[in-house]
Amino acid sequence: MDVNMTYATQEMWTWWLAIYLYFGGLGAATLAVTFLTDMYLKPNRALVIWGAGAGVVLLALGSLMLFGHLLDKTAVLTVLNPMAMLNQSSAWIAWGTQFIIWMMVWGVLYALPYVRETEFPHRVPGIRDLIDKPFVIGTSKLVQRFHRSVGWLAVINGVGVAVYTGLLLQSFPAVALWHNPAVPLLFTVSAFSTAMAFLLVLMYTLLHDQADEHVRVLYERIDLVLIAAELVILFSLYQYLKNGSESAVRSLELLWNDYGWLIGFIGFGLILPFLLELKGVMRGWGSRVPILTAAVLVLAGGYLLRHYFMYAGVYAYPW
Amino acid sequence: MTHYAMVIDLNTCVGCNACMAACAMENQTPVWDKNKWRTYVHDKEIGLGSDVQRRFFPRLCNHCDNPPCMTVCPTGATRKKANGIVFVDQDLCMGCGACAMACPYHARVPVTRRDMREGREFYGSDYRRTSPSMDKCSFCDHLVEQGRKPACVETCVGYSRMFGDLDDPNDPVAQMVASGAARALMPHIGTRPNVYYIDDIRWRG
Numbered sequence: 001m002d003v004n005m006t007y008a009t010q011e012m013w014t015w016w017l018a019i020y021l022y023f024g025g026l027g028a029a030t031l032a033v034t035f036l037t038d039m040y041l042k043p044n045r046a047l048v049i050w051g052a053g054a055g056v057v058l059l060a061l062g063s064l065m066l067f068g069h070l071l072d073k074t075a076v077l078t079v080l081n082p083m084a085m086l087n088q089s090s091a092w093i094a095w096g097t098q099f100i101i102w103m104m105v106w107g108v109l110y111a112l113p114y115v116r117e118t119e120f121p122h123r124v125p126g127i128r129d130l131i132d133k134p135f136v137i138g139t140s141k142l143v144q145r146f147h148r149s150v151g152w153l154a155v156i157n158g159v160g161v162a163v164y165t166g167l168l169l170q171s172f173p174a175v176a177l178w179h180n181p182a183v184p185l186l187f188t189v190s191a192f193s194t195a196m197a198f199l200l201v202l203m204y205t206l207l208h209d210q211a212d213e214h215v216r217v218l219y220e221r222i223d224l225v226l227i228a229a230e231l232v233i234l235f236s237l238y239q240y241l242k243n244g245s246e247s248a249v250r251s252l253e254l255l256w257n258d259y260g261w262l263i264g265f266i267g268f269g270l271i272l273p274f275l276l277e278l279k280g281v282m283r284g285w286g287s288r289v290p291i292l293t294a295a296v297l298v299l300a301g302g303y304l305l306r307h308y309f310m311y312a313g314v315y316a317y318p319w
Numbered sequence: 320m321t322h323y324a325m326v327i328d329l330n331t332c333v334g335c336n337a338c339m340a341a342c343a344m345e346n347q348t349p350v351w352d353k354n355k356w357r358t359y360v361h362d363k364e365i366g367l368g369s370d371v372q373r374r375f376f377p378r379l380c381n382h383c384d385n386p387p388c389m390t391v392c393p394t395g396a397t398r399k400k401a402n403g404i405v406f407v408d409q410d411l412c413m414g415c416g417a418c419a420m421a422c423p424y425h426a427r428v429p430v431t432r433r434d435m436r437e438g439r440e441f442y443g444s445d446y447r448r449t450s451p452s453m454d455k456c457s458f459c460d461h462l463v464e465q466g467r468k469p470a471c472v473e474t475c476v477g478y479s480r481m482f483g484d485l486d487d488p489n490d491p492v493a494q495m496v497a498s499g500a501a502r503a504l505m506p507h508i509g510t511r512p513n514v515y516y517i518d519d520i521r522w523r524g
Binding site: 008009012013037043066070071072073075076078079084087088090091092093094097110168171173174175237315316317319 | 354361363365376380387390391392394395410411412413414415416417419420421422423424425429430431432450451452453476504505508509510
């Protein structure tokens with residue numbers, strides 16, 4: 001058509017949605033990893049309580065970012081109904097809302113027996129009254145009986161949340177940067193990478209137990225592989241954008257000419273932690289500072305990825 | 320079955336913006352914010368050197384057969400009637416903005432509580448909106464149900480906007496679309512839009 005094309009970035013979903021996507025992926029993957037660790041690697045009460053707690057708090061904070069920007073907050077009741085998933089099966093937000101809710105429910109239930117066994121909650125007045133109620137004691141005993149099933153329900157919903165964040169962006173067909181299969185892969189891998197980093201920070205600071213050394217080493221190795229996978233996906237995405245539509249090329253120019261993306265995310269958020277973790281895996285470290293540094297950088301990089309991704313989504317309009 | 324569509328002739332659009340005003344008054348849109356019109360006429364210069372032309376480009380919701388705004392809507396507030404008109408159920412919409420992100424035609428706008436307050440002042444006691452929501456063109460379905468045409472079509476001084484039934488072979492709109500003279504925007508995205516544009520001056524002889 002004989003018109004000029006214009007290229008525009010959106011202003012509707014900006015940093016607050018980037019936080020939602022970041023906390024969603026990070027919280028869900030953290031919960032899933034800790035429960036799988038507890039079920040199949042090494043029973044770990046403290047890790048489960050922290051993992052479930054962090055997962056639920058991060059998910060709640062992320063969801064608040066989305067909720068706060070809804071135009072009509074009372075209408076949110078529609079998506080809280082599980083039937084929304086079936087009625088609007090093509091809408092990823094409907095699936096994501098249900099994944100988030102049920103991940104929180106099963107996550108809290110899985111951690112409940114551990115919470116009751118722990119001394120600290122019994123010293124906190126409000127929580128002590130709650131966890132000593134007969135109903136909660138009965139629920140805790142029931143959960144203990146089906147602990148692995150409850151764990152898997154939490155893990156499945158957690159993985160659902162982590163994957164959904166990328167699928168949500170992929171469902172917008174007008175933006176070449178988002179509408180491609182690399183995005184759900186990138187966001188899922190990033191979610192699990194940041195979860196490993198978060199758990200490493202936890203295990204090297206608050207839960208510094210020598211008996212967990214093999215778990216920490218495994219997390220470091222998995223994170224190393226995940227960062228490598230993320231770099232490969234980014235390279236594929238770069239190739240796709242480079243040879244794609246004009247909208248794709250504009251997105252590529254925005255991202256790869258931005259120091260925040262190039263140096264902040266790829267340099268400090270991926271390559272530097274990769275090298276640090278590689279050194280740790282191959283030769284080991286005398287101190288926990290390098291691995292903590294790597295983990296913090298991965299966590300910051302996870303946010304930068306989502307921040308710049310939202311900002312660089314370019315629409316092509318034929319007017 | 321009726322399948323409504325609109326054809327816009329870019330050669331006869333004079334850029335008077337009467338369509339914008341008619342749409343705004345008919346549908347009580349937030350006219351105080353230039354980003355919140357349901358239809359908008361872009362004023363563009365196209366071409367290079369001595370071939371530069373001034374071209375007006377009206378745009379609105381394309382009432383797609385495969386609307387991405389409907390597939391991403393988590394509450395089911397965006398729906399499609401049997402006659403092809405895509406509309407928003409204001410009471411069901413929570414205003415997450417996913418539809419605006421999915422729309423390739425920039426046809427979705429948020430109407431906030433602040434807009435509603437302004438709307439009550441601007442449109443007076445006749446103001447109809449009861450809840451904030453994402454907003455879009457509805458092809459004036461309330462007029463169409465009465466056998467009338469959308470307000471933008473009724474008011475167009477250059478007759479550049481035409482509204483009709485694609486399933487009626489005798490309808491001029493259907494004939495123009497079938498002839499290939501009127502073309503949809505960005506068909507490669509797969510949305511199968513129902514707003515078509517005529518941009519070739521030679522076609523008119």
